[in-house]
Amino acid sequence: MTTIINNARRRFIVQSGLGMLALSGMPSFLQAMEGMTVMPRIPPRKANPNFKADVEFDLYCRPSKVAILTGAETEVLQYSAVLKKGPKQTLSNIPGSYLGPIIRLQKGQKVRIVLHNGLSESSVTHWHGLHVPAEMDGHPMYAIDPGATLVYEFEVLNRAGMNIYHPHPHEATASQVYHGLAGALFVHDEEEAKLELPSGEHEIPIVIQDRLFDEQNQLIYARNKHDRMAGFYGDHILVNGRPDFKIDVASRAYRLRILNGSNARIYKLAWDDGTPITVIGVDGGLLEQPEVKAYVMLAPGERLDIWADFSGRSVGSQLVMRSLAFTGVLPKMAQRMGNMMHTNQLPVGSDYPIFTVRVTKSVSDSPKLPAQLSSYPRYHINDVANPEKPVPIAISESPMAMLLNGRTYADNDVQDFERIKLNTLQLIEIFHASGGMGMGHKGGGSMGMMGGMMSMAHPIHLHGQQFEIISRSVSSDKADDYETVRHGFIETGLKDTVLVMPGESVRIIKPFQDFKGVFMYHCHNLEHEDMGMMRDFSVE
Structure with a gap:
């Protein structure tokens, strides 16, 4: 599926006594990259009395201490949860771990989650991989202040799979995740159950x-x-x-x-x-x-x-x-x-x-690997709304910034091609742009001296529904490095994050169904995300 193309924060603040990176010690250009934008704040959402939840739990994020290495306990940030309604297997802790509890949901369940912010800074939780309404997705505009609560209510629409929940506050995602705020969320369905896979x-x-x-x-x-x-x-x-x-x-x-x-x-x-x-x-x-x-x-x-x-x-x-x-x-x-x-x-x-x-x-019995695992909709180029004009996601790097489509993140800065019609399939091309700071054009070998020096791999995550990879291609000057990884990509199945290597172009088909609103796409190298390597799609 891969082809070779021949081409000549302003802050890291104290979160709970975990330490501080003094702003005065930061290089001036790094200070310029931090705090570049101001995120508008939406009042915290309250519970809808008409929403009839099958599952309900409180989710807390707060400081804690956990024994990780031999000796003193490590100060961390940690998710914990209390089940209020639903099957007892909905929540399970990983013994001795700072990671949040494992969440297990069933397709079709209606879920209410009440997030309690016990940190000393604002936060919001993103349900990485779940297909939920925009206001439930954990966009940074929905971040809540210390001591506040935020109510999520949604129906589980996903097929069976492993998803993630983690913070997504503007310019602070990386530090909050690094200090411990993350957990696994499993969705189960009937198709998976019929396979009788190890459980x-x-x-x-x-x-x-x-x-x-x-x-x-x-x-x-x-x-x-x-x-x-x-x-x-x-x-x-x-x-x-x-x-x-x-x-x-x-x-x-x-x-x-x-x-x-x-x-x-x-x-x-x-x-x-x-x-x-x-x-x-x-x-x-x-x-x-x-x-x-x-x-x-x-x-x-x-x-x-x-x-x-x-x-x-x-x-x-x-x-x-x-x-x-x-x-x-x-x-x-x-x-x-x-x-x-x-x-x-x-x-x-x-x-x-x-x-x-x-x-x-030693045991004598073991389940057998099924030859056929599942079925899911397969997307084809003839079905997309834009077969001749893919939506671009252009990656560019410089010593000053990490960019998507020539820009760092800014609120209310949706470009025309980032406005997507509801209930369409879109062809999207993710590629390394030449020209460093600008939007540039596709190319791996003609990025110029600075672009070539800074070029690196980026895992690109698109919020909302999951996509399919259609093709991968890489410039000839990156072929030797690419050969060390190329056979390790799984190019079938549904994805929400794709690794794009230097000089590579990846084409995907992504559905934008069911929900209008703002959905983010960004680099999942979390430091890059916090530096502004993030944009919005507006589904209209």
């Missing part, structure tokens, strides 16, 4: 993150401009909030539900003994048929549903999930600077372990 103790959520700690086990964040320009990277890999994560399994099949919860780090997942990875689902749920890969790429905000069969493995054996070596996602200059400044002890694109699986029990 209960045999279905394991795996949230991969990287974090940096000081000598007192406290989180370090945003020390210098390099941390923000390339995205922030830690030197400890955490799974479900724990280092050196190990899973004890029986000799049978399991379902691993994997989420990249890192702010910026991209992973190239593979088993250490060369066992192929069997993928049965991605962001938007199950694939039609399983896909077998030697490795799989996973960018921030992306999810994988993996069938892992340990049948035939002896008790005492181990298998390690690693991130293998790859190149091209960061500017070489940025990587060299990181090494010289000793700011990155776990370089992006290096080889390192993620978690270990230990076989501790």
